[in-house]
Amino acid sequence: MTTTSTRALDRLAAAHDASHYLLVPAEVATPRDVGEVAALLRSATERGLPLTFRSGGTSLSGQGVTDGLLADTRRHFRHVEVLDDGARVRAQPGATVRQVNARLARHGRKLGPDPASEIACTVGGVVANNSSGMACGTEHNTYRTLDSLVAVLPSGTVVDTGAPDADARLRAAEPELYAGLAALRDRVRGNPESVRVIRRQFAIKNTMGYGVNAYLDHDEPADILAHLLIGSEGTLGFVAEATFRTVAALPHAATGLAVFPTLAAATAALPALTGAGLATIELMDATSLRLAQAERDPAAALAALPPVAEHAAFLVEFLGADEAAVAAARAAAEPLLADLDVVAPLALTGDARERAALWQVRKGLYTMVAGARPAGTTALLEDIAVPVPALLDTCERLTALFAEHGYPESVIFGHAKDGNIHFMLSERFEEPAALDRYRRFTDDLVDLVLGNDGTLKAEHGTGRIMAPFVRRQYGDELYEVMRETKRLCDPAGVLNPGVVLTDRADAHLRDIKRAPAVEEEVDRCVECGFCEPACPSRDLTLTPRQRIALRREARAAEEAGDTALLAELERDYAYDGVDTCAVDGMCQVACPVRINTGDLVRRLRAERxxxxxxxxxxxxxxxxxxxxxxxxxxxxxxxxxxxxxxxxxxxxxxxxxxxxxxxxxxxxxxxxxxxxxxxxxxxxxxxxxxxxxxxxxxxxxxxxxxxxxxxxxxxxxxxxxxxxxxxxxxxxxxxxxxxxxxxxxxxxxxxxxxxxxxxxxxxxxxxxxxxxxxxxxxxxxxxxxxxxxxxxxxxxxxxxxxxxxxxxxxxxxxxx
Incomplete structure (x- = not known):
């Protein structure tokens, strides 16, 4: 039977995910199987209680928080089954991407989506957010590599789109939904402007709104439903199991850092580099390079450079099935690489240690910025995408927005060949002036991205942060198609309300997480959740992220004068937070800002x-x-x-x-x-x-x-x-x-x-x-x-x- 808790400690621990939003659930449920999920859905519909599913809690846009019923689908949904000698894999939503890829490794295969959070993000989030990553582009993202799925609809109906008669079963079980999806398919296809907008929007990475490209790409309502569920962020149904077509794992690589005198010089070289067969082309702006160069032990390619001025860099990498394939790709690209307008010759290396040092330059940006932010501030990691020809203008104008709105230490990095860039801000949201500054920045960002025919969400999902702008990005007609899609799948509106679609123009400014200053380990934490899969107590009591989040909640209760809540949290935290921590330091190994929650727990134990x-x-x-x-x-x-x-x-x-x-x-x-x-x-x-x-x-x-x-x-x-x-x-x-x-x-x-x-x-x-x-x-x-x-x-x-x-x-x- 599903375990449900209304204890303050459990609700507050579950309130925190990797986003900068905070809603405290009324209840936390832990279903064990599809039948219990179906019962939860029926119960939530009958009670009119909002229901949100969460697995890894690594989503960044607010799609994993709720003030209703939060269902933890990580604990009991971790099964992974390799099929067809690795050509396909079936996985439940609680399995992490790394765990799935570990099972596929012996077959020389991997999942197509390759998110940077693969250590902690789960299949549930990969499907819910239509994940992609650094190398997969739009060709091997979740939408393109899905084979079939098993979903539970708000009515409790279980749909297996892999069944030979899946379409007939859907028609029999959900006739209104079936007919409605067919009607929307014909409506979209019969509107040339809708077709044009969809083709343009989904030619680039795009997780904004619903995946209405499913109405063009698939004919049968069962297949349309399966692909609408991808990227729907838990608002249309629960995906209990997904089967993917896998891609070849290419274990051999050659990596290098190409440093250009200016961002303009870097983007000018991008078309040629993209055509050279590089698997990854990762952009880093001048601020990124300055931070990396100032590190205690910078990579050799950076240490040899003069002080960074207006430079920009691409971290480039060839991948191959064997060393011969990588050597052939390098040889073919040699004339192009030798002719690049770089400040130092581009040196490619296949040495594992040297490659790791170069990748640390790129992957360590999040660590450097997040770890160095002032205590009491909240970190925001955002992403957008534009057509590649508009990348230079977008980056230059985004940098100007940082200066205009007072975010001078913000960095720009991302997947250049996809026109997909990420940027990070730090803000102190408890101050009204800071919230207004963030509002004005967001308004200008929307103008910039949509003015360049881009998308406001490339990889991280619409969530709450960009839900107010979905209509503006797609126009009235496609927005109404999305609203009708939601009504057909979730007539009572209980699944994750306020996510993807919203009628509130200020939804992105509401329920923002505060980060009161507590202590050194707590203040550095960005609540990303990377630590959780390594924690021995994650299925017993709390995870490192939750231990830290509850220290923040206790401080907030103290500052608010809520002595009853503070006493309850301290009483329950003694066992859940302190006694059951293994203090083995494995959380520090996974943590991007190197927090050892065990040090915090040891100190608390010493105070007893x-x-x-x-x-x-x-x-x-x-x-x-x-x-x-x-x-x-x-x-x-x-x-x-x-x-x-x-x-x-x-x-x-x-x-x-x-x-x-x-x-x-x-x-x-x-x-x-x-x-x-x-x-x-x-x-x-x-x-x-x-x-x-x-x-x-x-x-x-x-x-x-x-x-x-x-x-x-x-x-x-x-x-x-x-x-x-x-x-x-x-x-x-x-x-x-x-x-x-x-x-x-x-x-x-x-x-x-x-x-x-x-x-x-x-x-x-x-x-x-x-x-x-x-x-x-x-x-x-x-x-x-x-x-x-x-x-x-x-x-x-x-x-x-x-x-x-x-x-x-x-x-x-x-x-x-």
């Missing part, structure tokens, strides 16, 4: 008055070898006892000392592990620090355990590693650091640092750790040594150092 717990952990830090052996012995004893007896014993302990102090026994727990022992080596290439987890917990499958397996692999490969003396008393420090026990952490650090400094020969040898959390813990612990010590995860060490020396006799098809 728990003297007995602190004393116990401090004692353990001084006697860790004995503590680890005691833990292992307890597990071995529990494993030897009859299960009911062990369970009853831990239950009694939990009742007496508390559930947070005594862990519950589970019959699936292994026995205790083996004591860690030092290991000498004459010619070691690394210092191995086996995790103390293996000393407490024995192997669960009856095997030899991680430590023995790793050392056996080293022996077979003929690679010597040493295990330091005193290893049984060492730990990475994570148990203390994660709980905020600073004194115990310092005590452990004082033992481990000198021992590993000596064992690594003062940093000459790397440290190898066999647990990811220990790798992260040791890296932080060793930061304060006199010199650098490299910490390597055992998986990476085996891949980089051992694998080529081993004979693989029984390869596994997959570990997934």
């Amino acid at each position: 008055p728990r003297p007995l717990e602190r004393a116990g952990w401090n004692l353990a830090a001084g006697h860790w070898a004995g503590a680890a052996r005691a833990g292992g012995a307890a597990l071995s004893l529990a494993a030897a006892l009859p299960t009911p007896l062990a369970t009853a014993a831990t239950a009694a302990g939990r009742a007496l000392l508390g559930a947070d102090t005594v862990p519950a026994h589970h019959p699936g727990l292994p026995g205790g592990g083996d004591r860690r022992r030092p290991r000498a080596a004459e010619r070691p290439v690394a210092v191995y620090v086996p995790s103390c987890t293996g000393a407490v917990f024995g192997p669960g499958d009856g095997g030899d355990g991680v430590t023995a397996a790793f050392l056996e692999l080293c022996d077979r490969a003929g690679v010597q590693v040493t295990v330091p003396e005193g290893i049984d008393a060492m730990c990475c420090g994570t148990p203390w650091k994660s709980k905020g026990h600073d004194r115990g952490h310092r005590r452990m650090a004082d033992r481990v640092r000198p021992a590993l400094w000596a064992a690594t020969r003062e940093g000459e040898l790397p440290v190898v750790s066999d647990a990811a959390s220990c790798t992260e813990g040791l890296a932080g612990l060793l930061d304060e040594l006199p010199g650098p010590v490299r910490v390597v995860d055992a998986v990476a060490f085996v891949h980089d150092t051992l694998l080529d020396r081993l004979t693989v006799t029984a390869p596994l098809p997959s570990l997934a």
